[in-house]
Amino acid sequence: MRTYTAPLRDMSFVIDEWLGAPSDWASMPKFSELDAGTAAQVLEEAARFARGRLAPLNASGDLEGARFSDGAVRMPEGFAAAYRDYAAGGWPGLAAEPEEGGQGLPQLLNVAWIEMLAAANHAWLMSPGLSHGAAECLREHGSPWLKAQYLDKLVSGECLSSMCLTEAQAGSDLGLIAAKAVPADTRQEAEPAYRITGTKIFITGGDHDLTPNIVHLVLARLPDAPAGSRGLSLFLVPKRRESAAQPEMNAVTCQGIEKKMGPKASPTCTMQFDGALGWMVGQPHRGLQAMFVMMNAARLQVAMQGLGHAESATQCAIAYAADRRQSRAVGSAAHAGQPSRADAIILLPAIRRALLDLHCVAEGARMVGYWLAHCLDLAAAAPESGRREEAALLASLLTPVAKASFTEAGFQSASKAMQVLGGYGYMHEFGVEQTLRDSRVSMIYEGTNEVQAVDFVVRKTIADSGKGLNRLLDVVRKEAEAATCDETRRVAQQLLRLCDQTAAAAAALIAESEPDPELSYRVAGDFLAMVDILLHTFAWARAFRIARPLADSPFYARKCETARYFFAYRLGDFDYRRSLVERGRANVLPHVNPA
Amino acid sequence: MRTYTAPLRDMSFVIDEWLGAPSDWASMPKFSELDAGTAAQVLEEAARFARGRLAPLNASGDLEGARFSDGAVRMPEGFAAAYRDYAAGGWPGLAAEPEEGGQGLPQLLNVAWIEMLAAANHAWLMSPGLSHGAAECLREHGSPWLKAQYLDKLVSGECLSSMCLTEAQAGSDLGLIAAKAVPADTRQEAEPAYRITGTKIFITGGDHDLTPNIVHLVLARLPDAPAGSRGLSLFLVPKRRESAAQPEMNAVTCQGIEKKMGPKASPTCTMQFDGALGWMVGQPHRGLQAMFVMMNAARLQVAMQGLGHAESATQCAIAYAADRRQSRAVGSAAHAGQPSRADAIILLPAIRRALLDLHCVAEGARMVGYWLAHCLDLAAAAPESGRREEAALLASLLTPVAKASFTEAGFQSASKAMQVLGGYGYMHEFGVEQTLRDSRVSMIYEGTNEVQAVDFVVRKTIADSGKGLNRLLDVVRKEAEAATCDETRRVAQQLLRLCDQTAAAAAALIAESEPDPELSYRVAGDFLAMVDILLHTFAWARAFRIARPLADSPFYARKCETARYFFAYRLGDFDYRRSLVERGRANVLPHVNPA
Known part of the structure; x- marks a missing residue:
């Protein structure tokens, strides 16, 4: 049976030591009252909630599933009660503005919290998961009247939202x-209202019984809209019209929910809008722009789901491997002639490889993902405009990389953990098979990982002539310059090599994109993966530099060991992806005949 | 919705052209009456059965699942009727001896048949899936009395078996x-009977309602047995004792079935033996040896499951990609200023990469897997003892590689296909999510893929001082020598490079295994993967040499295109795995601290 424990020690390592966030907070008026101790306290409470209230509902929610009947969705046993506690605890407004009733805490703590929620109960997270982005979208693009109607309800959790x-x-x-x-x-x-008509599918939380009202944010076309994505406007369509003299149901109905592989406790709805009343968010035909605020928040959250799954899979695999006795490890007592008994499989090399890979992935993604979140905080609230701009640029580059690579990592980690558990891993009761199923959707929704790769390579690297990427590489190179001893200098050399090769590969793509316009689409996935490994190498180099002098305490000793494993075994992944980019440059791709 | 069609054209390409099996059959008295036409006819009929009788039960069987109540398992609707038709059609004895009531056809046709069954309905296949191996085990190790009791019943399908x-x-x-x-x-x-007592778990088909009797092959210890695997004896324990004066139930009961991720229509039983009567198969304490006959047959079958899943995932992805219109492909009409509409996603580079990878994997595994099966036929029935011995050696090497790599490929192909389908792929009705769930178990059962890697590297390569592997490499090198033009010669050069590097890596492992006994366990998975890519390269080199002169017909043109894609894009996988083996040689592996 899975028992998830939030990795608070590692989280504070990343926040306090790897990022040095507390000193940044001190420099930002918005967060100047926050210190490392308070942040740790928030995360401790969050961890208690995730472990005590949500983890126990994970398997039962999966077995029961969300149910649809008579036009309404019923959530599994216990979900509504947990949601009430969540709202009462002020969690929905963790990172929202105090003037809206929020706690005004940084995104950085919010993503750590999301990591815990996803690890404890991905399906449950899906319901409140979009509120933060919806609130942000409304805050930035909603009219004063619309904000007055709905913003505080989203922040307090009285109301949930769908996209x-x-x-x-x-x-x-x-x-x-x-x-x-x-x-x-x-x-x-x-203020002017609109009637919305159409059918939307795959709508997470389109209906449920957690809150009486649901705020749908809907993309639709005005009568005079041009074709294509520049003809979309965004509308807020409530399930109930509370602003009417008498609250009444709007003309939006749930037609059914999907039978799907994972988050079974999260209803995926088909929503029918039959002239439902709504109000515009933002400008006519500029709906996608307004929606992107919500989509970027959602992408970051989905990335954190990947991290949560990687972490929970890692915990499962380690606990099982330490306990399960099977076969003799080379060099163990039996080989010295002792009577045959079995060793814990955590001693077997194939299992150690799997567990070390799992550690590298989860801890690496935590460093990169938290960095991304911290960049968002700096972009919003750093006092110097240059720092805000740089942080915004980094966040925009890191978002598609994190979304694609963390979600792939979450799924592959679940599969790796299942292999450690063997037959037991395939059974429902050990939890890993649910992690494997649940984690898989994160590679698809909020823009498939292929869409993320095109965003990163075509839109954010090539269209920008590589300027943003080069600034990212400058940050990485700075880490290399900080090397402090022979061992960290060797790592720094590798890091510089990866930077140079990444820059060269990007330059080649930029130069060749005009004569070969398909090139960037052909290699986008591999280029993104290459940059992801570069980022992990950067993350581990810094972690190693910090941990090395402290290695007589067990936490840092283990950190050094994992870092050394990463440098010894995983850097070849970069060369592999780089070779695939090279192959894509040299070779066109045939068309596929469906017959 | 998935509609599986057996790839008969590709199957006959592999059997007739790539393997040249018909001319081998002509040289073997056992198969001398078989020709390409008859073989194709058998496969056509098999394809009709798989498509007409089994594919329609795949999704419904998954939704209904096997049910357990009152100590008995009930199979989903339609499974028993399909089984009756299967037995009536003589399929259980396809490759069994004619004197036992079998059809005496080669293993080669049997594996093609298993590929179809797995692709059409993996869960259904699980029930009859072990009979062939059980019959083989009984044939080789059973006493004349025991054979007389059960062998013909297994061959006719009157009785099923469990392991x-x-x-x-x-x-x-x-x-x-x-x-x-x-x-x-x-x-x-x-003859002397035994009473068997113990609890066995994860027993596929331990109970069901397809046949009145079930033959359990059970490993247990005699009172004087030494500890460890050399103290195991094998017993045949029937569900009903039909040899008794009055048929009566034996003291073996199903205690329940597992809740698991996949093959939900295949019951995974906990079996309780309470002094159940059984008879020994083979010699006391030599049970594992007897069981290995069944296990090897099962491993080959599980490998074919991986191939079947890869094929069905590929078919799904291609059909969907050809149909689904989304976005504009670079260079398509819209980019020349035409009004915005969408292209079929089969034109998008990321989708083409995925589809070409899927083709490479399924067609490559078919060539390698059928070769393995043909080796088993040659090992059993080739007239020259040298050829029999060589074929047996190759089959023994290829079995763990095929089991591990095909099953990994089946799972990863399902995931790749899901990504092509996007959100629809995650929904039950499109079939891919079931393929993903079902395919995952094949990486675990019949020896996890990690167990296969140790078998291949430690037992079959290092313990043998690389002799077997070198004979495999000789076969591959011969293909390189057969190159016929500049283009095939370039491929041949690559193939020779892979052979040389594989030989060198094996030599290094053998040399270093004594000073570093953990080394081979550390790198086993990567070494196996390296050899797998070598085998695929061999397969595609030969396919390309055959297809190239015929490329004005569409089948061969497509084969050449896929081969060229493989050579251009996939050979880096070998270098990657080789680099991981090198990294494992150079670096020890830390122990993992569970705390």
Whole structure:
């Protein structure tokens, strides 16, 4: 049976030591009252909630699933009670502004919290998961009247939200969205309303019984809208119209929920809008821009899901491997002639390889992911404009890389952990098979990982002539310059090599994209993976530099050991991906004949 | 919705052209009446059965699942009727001896048939799946009386069988098995009987309602047995004792079935033996040897499951990609200023990469897997003893490689196909999510893939001082010598490089195994993967040499295109795995601290 414990020690290592966040907070008026101790306290409480209230509902929620009948969704036993506690604890507004009723804490603590929620109960997280992004979107683009209606309800958790983008014919390609919005003839509301008509699919939390109202953020087309994605406007469509004289149901209904592989306790709804009343968020035809605020928040959250899955899979695998006795490890007592008994499989080399890989992935993603979140905080609240700009640039580059690579890592970690557990791993009761199923969706939603790769390579690297990437590489190179001894200098040399090769590969892609416009699409996934390994190498180099002088305490000793394993075994992954980019440069790709 | 069609054209390409099996059959008295036309006819009929009778039960069987109540397992709707047709059609005895009622066809056709069954309905295949191996085990090791009782029933399909090895504390390590066998005091049977006591877990098909009787092959310890795996004896324990004057139930009961991720229509049983009557198969304390006959057959079958999953995932992905319109492909009409519409995603580079990878994997595994099966036929029936011996050696080397690599490929192919389908792939109705779940178990059972790697590297390569591996490499080198033009010669050069590097890596492992006894365990998985890519390169080199002169017909043109993609994009996988073996040689592996 899985028992998830939040890795608080490692989290504070990343926040306090690796990032040095507390000293940054001190420099930012917004966070100047926050210190490492308070942050640790918040995370301790969060860990108690995740472990005590959510983890126990993970397997039962999966078995029971969300149910649909008579047009409404019923959540599994215990989900609503946990949600009430969550709202009562002030968790929905963790990173929201104090003037909206939020706690004003940094994104950095919010993502650590999301990591815990995802690890403890991915399906449960799905329901409140979009509120933060919806609130951000409304804050930035909503009219004062609309904000007054809904913002505090989102922040307090009184109201949850959904993100209505996908239609049957429009998934990765939002330009194909067909839902329509026409000005409403009603005059009962304080500002112009619209009637929204269309069918949206794959809508997470489109209906449920956690909150009486749900705020749907819906992409649709005005009558005069141009074709394609530049003709989309964003509308807020509530399940109930509370601003009406008498609260009444809106013309939006859940038509059913999907039968799917994972997050079974999270309803994936088909939503029908039949002239439902809504209000515009942002400008006409600029809905995608407004939605991107929510989508970027969602992408970061999905990345953290990957990290949460990697962590929980790692914990499962280690606990099992330490306990399970099977076969003799080379060099153990039996080989010296003792009677045959078995060793704990944690001694077997194949298992140690798996466990060390799992550690590298989860701890590496934690450093990179928290860095991304900290960049968002700096982008929003650093006092110097240059630092804000740099942080925003880094966050924009890191988001697609983290979304694609962490979610792939979460899934592959679950599979690796399952292999450690063998037959038991395939059974429901050990929890890993659920992690494997649940983690798989994160590679698909909020933009498939292929969409992330195109975003990173085509939009953020090539269109920008590599300027952003070069600034990222400058940050990495600075770490190399900080090497303090022979061993860290050897690591630094590797890190510089990876930077130079990444820069060269990017330069080649930029130069060749004009004569060979398909090139960047051909190699996008491998280039993203290459940069991901570079980022992990950067993360481990810094972790190693920090931990090495402290290695007489067990935590730092283990950190050094994992770092050394990473440098010894995992750097070849970079060369492999780089070779695939090279192969893609040298070779066109045939078309595939479906017959 | 998935509609599986057996790839008969590719199967006959591998059997007739790549292997040249018909001319080998002509030289073997056992198969001398078989020709390519008859073989193709058998496979056509098999394909009709797989598509018409089994594929339609795949999703429904998954949803309904096997059910356990009142000590008995009920199979999903339609499974028993399909089984009756299967037995009536003579399929259980496809490769069994004619004197036992079998059809005497080669293993080669049997594995093609298993590929189809696994692709159409993995869960259904699980029930009859062990019969072939059980029959082989009984044929080789059973007493004449025992054979007379059960062999023809297994061959006719009147009776199914289970393989009772695993106990809660004994999975990968069979030496820990605790089940006991004592001589029975009963005199009612024709030869000495034993009473078997113990609990076996994870028993596929331990109970079901497809056949009235089930033959359990059970590993247990005699009273005087030494500890460890050399103290195990094998017993045949029937569910009903039909040889008794009055048929009566034996003291073996199903205690329940597991809740697991996949093959939900295949019951995974806990079996309780309470002094159940059984008869010994083979010699006392030599049970594992007898069981190995069954285990090797099972490993080959599990390898074919991986191939079947890879094939069905590929078919799903291609059908969907050809149909689904989303975004514009670079260079398509829209980019020349036409109004925005979408292209079929099969035109997008990331999708083409995925589809070409899928093709490479499924077609490559087919060539390697069928070669392995053909080696078994040659080992059993080639007229020249040298050829028999060489074929047996190759089959013994290829079995663990195929089991580990094909099953990994089946799972990763399912995941890759899911990514092509995006959100739809995660939903039950498109079939891919079931393939992903079902395929995952094949990496675990019949010896985890880690166990296969140790078998291949430690037992079959290092213990043998690399002699077997070198003979395998000789076969591969011969293909390189057959190159016919500049393009095939360039491929041949690559193939020779891979052979040389494999030989060098093996030599280094052999030389260093004594000073560093953990080394081979540390790198086993990567060395196996390296050899797997070598085998695929060999397979594609030969396929390319055959197809190239025929490329004005579409089948061969496509084969050449896939081969060229493989050579251009996939050979780096070998270098990557080789670099991991090198890293493992150079670096010891730290121990993992569970705390």
